[in-house]
Amino acid sequence: MAAQSVIGAPAEEVESFRLRARAWLAEHMPRLPEGVDNYHLMRDDEFGVRARELQRTLYDAGFAGICFPREYGGLGLSREHQQAFSRESAAYEMPVLFNVPTLSILAPTILDFGTEEQKRRHIPAILRGEEMWVQFLSEPSGGSDLAGLVTRATRDGDVFVLNGSKIWSSGAFRSDYALCLARTDWHAPKHRGLTMFIVKIHQPGIEVQQIRMVNGWNEFCQEFFDDVAIPAEDVLGQVNDGWTVASRLLIHERDAVGGASRYTSGLGAAGERSGSATGLDHLARATGRTSDPTVRQLVAEDRVHERVAQQLVRRVTTGIASGYFPPPAGAIPRLFAATANERHRDMALEIVGRGAAAWTEGDPVGEVSVEYLFRQGGSLGGGSNEMQRNIISERVLGMPREYAADKDKPFDEVRHNAAPSRVR
Amino acid sequence: MDLERSDDQELFRETTRKFLESTAPVSTVRQWSEKEAAGYPVDWWRRGAELGWTSLLVGEADGGGSVSGNGLADLALVAEEMGRLVSPGPLLMTNVVAAALSEAGTAEQRAAVLPGLVGGETVATWCLAEPGRPACGGEAVALEAARQGDRFVLSGVKGPVEAAAEAGHLLVTALVDGRPTQFVVPASTPGVTVVPLQGIDLARRIADVHLDGVTLGPEHLLGEVGDAAAQVERQLQVVVALQCAMMAGAVDEMFTRTVEYAFDRYSFGRALASYQALKHRFADMKLWLEAIHATTTGAVRSVGAREERAAELVSVAKSYVGTNATVILQDCVQLHGGIGVTWDHDLHLYLRRVVQERSLFGTPEEHRERIAAGMGL
Numbered sequence: 069m070a071a072q073s074v075i076g077a078p079a080e081e082v083e084s085f086r087l088r089a090r091a092w093l094a095e096h097m098p099r100l101p102e103g104v105d106n107y108h109l110m111r112d113d114e115f116g117v118r119a120r121e122l123q124r125t126l127y128d129a130g131f132a133g134i135c136f137p138r139e140y141g142g143l144g145l146s147r148e149h150q151q152a153f154s155r156e157s158a159a160y161e162m163p164v165l166f167n168v169p170t171l172s173i174l175a176p177t178i179l180d181f182g183t184e185e186q187k188r189r190h191i192p193a194i195l196r197g198e199e200m201w202v203q204f205l206s207e208p209s210g211g212s213d214l215a216g217l218v219t220r221a222t223r224d225g226d227v228f229v230l231n232g233s234k235i236w237s238s239g240a241f242r243s244d245y246a247l248c249l250a251r252t253d254w255h256a257p258k259h260r261g262l263t264m265f266i267v268k269i270h271q272p273g274i275e276v277q278q279i280r281m282v283n284g285w286n287e288f289c290q291e292f293f294d295d296v297a298i299p300a301e302d303v304l305g306q307v308n309d310g311w312t313v314a315s316r317l318l319i320h321e322r323d324a325v326g327g328a329s330r331y332t333s334g335l336g337a338a339g340e341r342s343g344s345a346t347g348l349d350h351l352a353r354a355t356g357r358t359s360d361p362t363v364r365q366l367v368a369e370d371r372v373h374e375r376v377a378q379q380l381v382r383r384v385t386t387g388i389a390s391g392y393f394p395p396p397a398g399a400i401p402r403l404f405a406a407t408a409n410e411r412h413r414d415m416a417l418e419i420v421g422r423g424a425a426a427w428t429e430g431d432p433v434g435e436v437s438v439e440y441l442f443r444q445g446g447s448l449g450g451g452s453n454e455m456q457r458n459i460i461s462e463r464v465l466g467m468p469r470e471y472a473a474d475k476d477k478p479f480d481e482v483r484h485n486a487a488p489s490r491v492r
Numbered sequence: 493m494d495l496e497r498s499d500d501q502e503l504f505r506e507t508t509r510k511f512l513e514s515t516a517p518v519s520t521v522r523q524w525s526e527k528e529a530a531g532y533p534v535d536w537w538r539r540g541a542e543l544g545w546t547s548l549l550v551g552e553a554d555g556g557g558s559v560s561g562n563g564l565a566d567l568a569l570v571a572e573e574m575g576r577l578v579s580p581g582p583l584l585m586t587n588v589v590a591a592a593l594s595e596a597g598t599a600e601q602r603a604a605v606l607p608g609l610v611g612g613e614t615v616a617t618w619c620l621a622e623p624g625r626p627a628c629g630g631e632a633v634a635l636e637a638a639r640q641g642d643r644f645v646l647s648g649v650k651g652p653v654e655a656a657a658e659a660g661h662l663l664v665t666a667l668v669d670g671r672p673t674q675f676v677v678p679a680s681t682p683g684v685t686v687v688p689l690q691g692i693d694l695a696r697r698i699a700d701v702h703l704d705g706v707t708l709g710p711e712h713l714l715g716e717v718g719d720a721a722a723q724v725e726r727q728l729q730v731v732v733a734l735q736c737a738m739m740a741g742a743v744d745e746m747f748t749r750t751v752e753y754a755f756d757r758y759s760f761g762r763a764l765a766s767y768q769a770l771k772h773r774f775a776d777m778k779l780w781l782e783a784i785h786a787t788t789t790g791a792v793r794s795v796g797a798r799e800e801r802a803a804e805l806v807s808v809a810k811s812y813v814g815t816n817a818t819v820i821l822q823d824c825v826q827l828h829g830g831i832g833v834t835w836d837h838d839l840h841l842y843l844r845r846v847v848q849e850r851s852l853f854g855t856p857e858e859h860r861e862r863i864a865a866g867m868g869l
Contacts, residue, residue: 347867349867349868349869352869353869358869359869361861364860364861364864364869365857365860365861365864367864367867367869368807368811368859368860368861368862368863368864368867369811369860371804371808371863371867372808372811372812372860372863375787375790375804375805375808376783376786376787376808376812379783379786379787379789379790380782380783380786380787382786383495383782383785383786383789384782384786386495386496387495390495392495400778400779400782403775403776403779404779404783407779454772456775457771457772457775457776458768458771458772458775459775460774460775460778460779461771461772461774461775461778462771464778465751465765465771465774465775465778467754467755467765467766467771467774468763468765468766470768
């Protein structure tokens with residue numbers, strides 16, 4: 069199908085674009101080694117150097133930002149073009165590190181709310197691979213109650229002075245900018261006293277600490293803000309209207325996690341990550357238990373969940389688009405994925421048996437029990453299972469909302485946790 | 493239910509729904525279960541056939557035809573509506589036999605059997621299961637049809653078989669020289685005895701079929717001797733996909749009624765729906781219910797389109813639906829309180845329906861074994 073580009077000239081046909089991409093990829097992009105995906109490569113790319121180079125290569129060749137507007141360095145093409153390119157590029161090394169959150173969550177939020185100046189400054193730089201972004205939303209003082217955050221930004225002439233702490237930002241240590249939600253009016257009810265800021269991460273007053281997780285990951289970070297001066301022109305959206313911006317950001321996040329974002333490039337949204345390589349059949353073979361009837365049941369159950377998860381995403385996506393489901397129904401596949409992941413970890417542990425306790429270094433069986441330690445990770449990030457259940461019962465089934473003690477109260481009259489003191 | 497159904501399909505579904513609601517509400521289903529030999533009046537089934545219930549998997553040359561081009565998807569809408577009202581009637585059995593005849597029958601067989609099935613004057617059933625054997629997978633059938641000249645002699649027991657007592661035609665899956673072979677057997681053939689069983693589903697009848705020296709000529713063969721494996725697999729896929737649709741309808745109806753109950757029922761001055769402990773259970777049930785619909789739709793589409801992966805997708809659906817439909821219904825019982833375990837409440841009718849469909853043509857466990865085998869384990 070033909071897409072109209074932003075400036076009105078007829079855009080390239082999808083098929084022609086696909087063939088041109090295919091030829092260019094074959095000539096210029098490195099092929100992935102057998103059995104290795106982009107996520108494996110990414111693990112060894114601690115500072116995203118390789119991803120930045122590859123993003124720049126895409127940009128220079130005219131294949132970056134397929135669905136981004138042309139005036140900000142994108143191609144202004146359709147979702148069909150983007151999907152064609154993603155399929156063509158599946159066998160190649162791609163800068164998937166940029167997909168989530170930079171390209172699929174932060175950049176679209178800047179496009180939605182940014183001033184002309186903000187968009188011109190940041191979107192082209194992102195597409196050139198020069199800026200990696202992250203979101204500063206969650207705080208140590210509260211996970212699920214995002215709008216109850218206590219990081220403060222106090223106006224002082226031409227700047228806002230930021231103090232507090234953020235947590236669970238993925239890869240902040242290698243990133244350049246963040247969207248940071250902070251409280252600017254303590255006398256307003258909680259949703260109406262927040263402002264979203266564009267914050268340069270590596271500057272005096274900001275300390276980034278990587279958090280060591282139980283499974284050895286150190287992607288997550290905590291940031292500490294100590295009198296950080298943010299120019300007033302770096303407010304995204306309106307002062308005290310940050311909740312509107314955050315809400316839109318969270319919709320982009322849901323699309324990104326669910327694989328529905330038009331802004332990614334290459335197969336790399338989190339929802340597309342699970343493949344047959346993670347199936348329990350590999351584990352059954354590795355442990356020599358393929359003829360054990362119990363193990364066969366577990367392997368099949370895992371396959372069932374894998375298939376149903378895909379079918380459920382399709383059903384809910386279709387249903388939201390047609391109006392059959394309200395948009396919060398996005399919580400349904402999210403909760404399915406989280407609970408199926410818990411079950412997956414349990415079944416993997418069951419299959420490896422005694423091997424979960426001790427293993428020869430480097431044996432993939434050992435990873436199973438280490439990953440088991442992180443079993444709840446998928447049920448916590450991006451809104452806990454309990455929050456998803458509130459959303460499904462209240463906003464899909466229409467059941468009464470939970471009592472909230474802070475409803476319509478000035479935030480400074482609401483009981484809340486103190487901002488954490490810094491641990492050194 | 494498939495959210496991507498066409499306007500024609502929606503009209504078709506609505507017509508069946510209205511017919512069922514007006515002629516066979518659950519109170520009527522209860523009465524019929526006690527008064528009617530087959531669980532429904534014969535004329536009622538014939539009227540359903542006029543709406544298309546028995547013609548969707550039959551070729552146009554034999555008086556059939558689909559609504560959407562995917563007859564199985566159309567029929568799944570009927571199955572789901574019948575699940576919603578725990579309707580009686582041999583929908584799955586008659587259709588799978590009609591489909592098999594339409595696909596593999598000779599002109600004589602089609603002319604002899606299909607008009608009656610399509611018109612609703614007669615019904616048919618498929619005798620696959622055998623006592624003590626799993627109903628899916630390579631071990632399902634052990635009944636040997638012994639050759640006697642150009643004739644075949646069957647002796648053994650098939651069962652449990654739904655609608656065997658009311659069926660005019662039996663499709664019997666057996667082995668000849670150890671290879672799967674199917675026979676179309678008139679129920680009146682000497683040596684065929686239907687022995688009723690106590691069935692869990694009040695609205696439907698179920699029996700063992702005893703075959704005692706049943707002698708059949710080659711005109712009773714459906715397809716070639718020893719060459720029925722693909723046809724049997726196809727029949728299994730059709731039945732299982734429709735079982736899932738029927739269970740999906742049953743669970744959807746009872747979940748909807750339980751949600752309404754939670755809004756209407758007050759304890760300690762509050763609606764049940766306001767308690768977070770219960771809201772979270774409803775959220776889980778909603779999740780499982782939508783997953784049931786999603787995987788049923790996936791299986792129905794795939795089988796209807798005769799995709800290669802349909803073999804796996806029907807077993808995925810049967811495993812998921814069979815496991816979770818009962819979980820949801822038992823939770824609905826719990827949330828209703830004591831009334832939920834009384835005879836007068838409709839819940840047990842739905843539980844009975846789901847237990848039957850869950851258990852026949854492969855339990856969830858048996859379908860998981862099938863999936864594992866399909867993965868090369």
